[in-house]
Amino acid sequence: MIGLLILVLLCSNIVNLSSGMATPKCTKPSLRREWRTLGYDGQKAFIDAIKCLSHLPHESLIPTGATPGLPPILTNSSLYDDVVYVHMDATNSAHSTGLFLPWHRLYLHTMEGLLKKKCGYKGYMTYWDWTIDSHNIEHAPLFNADPVIGFGTFPDASTNFSLSNGAFHDIIRAYPLAHHIQRNYTLKSWQTPLFSWPFPLPQKEANSTQTPAEYVKITTSFIGNFTAFQYYMDGYGLQGMHGATHTSLGGNIKDLSHSPNDPIFFLHHGQLDRVWAAWQAHHPRNHNTIAGFVVQDLDDFDAHPLGTGMPVTDDTAIYMAGIGPDAKIHDVLSTTGGYLCYQYAT
Ligand SMILES: [Cu+2]
Numbered sequence: 001m002i003g004l005l006i007l008v009l010l011c012s013n014i015v016n017l018s019s020g021m022a023t024p025k026c027t028k029p030s031l032r033r034e035w036r037t038l039g040y041d042g043q044k045a046f047i048d049a050i051k052c053l054s055h056l057p058h059e060s061l062i063p064t065g066a067t068p069g070l071p072p073i074l075t076n077s078s079l080y081d082d083v084v085y086v087h088m089d090a091t092n093s094a095h096s097t098g099l100f101l102p103w104h105r106l107y108l109h110t111m112e113g114l115l116k117k118k119c120g121y122k123g124y125m126t127y128w129d130w131t132i133d134s135h136n137i138e139h140a141p142l143f144n145a146d147p148v149i150g151f152g153t154f155p156d157a158s159t160n161f162s163l164s165n166g167a168f169h170d171i172i173r174a175y176p177l178a179h180h181i182q183r184n185y186t187l188k189s190w191q192t193p194l195f196s197w198p199f200p201l202p203q204k205e206a207n208s209t210q211t212p213a214e215y216v217k218i219t220t221s222f223i224g225n226f227t228a229f230q231y232y233m234d235g236y237g238l239q240g241m242h243g244a245t246h247t248s249l250g251g252n253i254k255d256l257s258h259s260p261n262d263p264i265f266f267l268h269h270g271q272l273d274r275v276w277a278a279w280q281a282h283h284p285r286n287h288n289t290i291a292g293f294v295v296q297d298l299d300d301f302d303a304h305p306l307g308t309g310m311p312v313t314d315d316t317a318i319y320m321a322g323i324g325p326d327a328k329i330h331d332v333l334s335t336t337g338g339y340l341c342y343q344y345a346t
Contacts, residue, residue: 023331026341030124032274033345035142035267038126043149045123047167050263052119054080054171061085062322066093067257077174079118083111084175084260086321091257093319096234096301098292098312101276104269105332109340110324111266124342127270130245134210137248138185142267151264154185161251173252173261181262182251189247190239194256195298200237206248209241219278224285227292231305233272238301242272274344277335288333290314 038046056079063070063085070088074081087094087107094103108125115121133140144150145165152166162180163169172178189206190199208214218241222228234240245268246253252261259265280286292306294316314330331339 023338024341026336026338029336029341029343031345032124032270032342033126034129034132035126036132037345038123040149042123042126045121046115046126047149047263049115049119049121049123050080051167051171052121053083053114054078056080056118058082060322061089063089064093064319064321066319067091071176074174079114081174082323083114084173084258086323087260088175088257089321090319092296093294095256096238096296096298096305097294097307098290099294099316099318099329100230100234100292100306101273102290102312102316102329102332103318105273105276105335105340106318106320106324106327108266108269108273109332110320113324125270126267127274127344128264128267129271129274129346130210130268131212131215134207134212137207137210138187142264152181152183154183168263173258175258175261183253183262183264184250186248186250189244189250189254190237194247194254195238195301197299199239201239204239206244209235209239209244214241215275218275220282222279223283224289226286226289227306229276229279229286230292233275234301234305236302238298241275277344280334288314290329290333 035043058075058077059079059082061073061082063073067089073085090103094100112125128142130137130140138154142151143153145153147165147167150166152163152169155161155164161182161184163183168181171181173181187205187207188203190204191202193199218229218232222232232240233242235243246259249262249264253259253265290312292312293309294312295307295309297304297308312329314328314333316329318327318329318332320326327339331337334340335342
């Protein structure tokens with residue numbers, strides 16, 4: 001009887017009924033591991049693959065046009081720059097809308113595919129569990145000067161906040177203008193407005209959102225309420241754990257549009273994806289739930305933290321603008337549903 005039940009469960013996974021396409025089974029999910037558990041060789045492999053992508057030439061892109069005012073595509077840029085451009089293209093559609101978490105989940109998956117396909121990377125995407133370092137983010141171990149495995153220490157005004165050590169200091173990024181990767185740590189990162197309004201809690205310290213207690217709170221609260229969950233991640237007045245890391249690390253990753261210029265972006269969003277996966281796993285009512293709308297409303301964010309306009313559904317498309325296949329929200333709701341096949345190690 002139990003054997004039959006397992007067989008039925010397995011078979012129900014083979015064909016994705018809503019799209020009619022055969023979806024591969026996920027029998028052996030890959031493990032996404034925290035940066036510091038990769039060890040020297042694992043860290044070197046990931047960083048080498050990021051550098052490889054940064055030196056491969058541009059390929060074709062298909063912008064969605066959802067974010068007006070984008071700079072033109074630079075054909076003498078790198079494949080990594082293409083990945084950045086796809087995020088720029090999704091600035092409005094995939095932030096503070098119902099597409100935020102599904103879009104970034106597919107984006108990380110697409111990046112993983114590029115690292116493997118184009119650069120022979122054998123490992124998996126990794127993440128930075130900033131809760132471990134929340135007492136002292138600026139001196140977290142991954143921000144070290146090692147030329148092989150270091151993300152670089154925080155630069156200062158003497159280099160105009162361009163990285164001066166670590167593995168990425170000599171890389172040129174193309175967007176919005178050719179530059180070296182910049183970073184500038186600021187604990188009270190919400191004192192300067194980023195939007196048309198001042199942050200409501202300018203004295204709030206970014207790392208207060210990055211603590212182990214905050215991780216437990218967000219992953220165990222808001223049962224069945226995707227809207228409340230995502231709103232907590234973005235935070236009242238956009239001063240939550242998502243923005244905290246972007247704004248406090250500063251420089252490139254602080255920019256809403258071209259934040260992936262700094263490879264630490266992928267480790268931060270790995271952590272946010274892990275938070276989503278942990279929340280999903282916490283309660284059956286969280287598993288397959290999605291909410292929100294397709295149009296961003298940053299002018300009235302707290303009234304519409306997940307946007308306005310048409311609601312997103314399981315069938316809403318997620319665009320990768322040419323760097324990888326598009327998908328639908330239902331494809332990425334589970335990390336082990338078959339379209340995706342990974343789990344977080346812890
Ligand atoms: Cu983003």
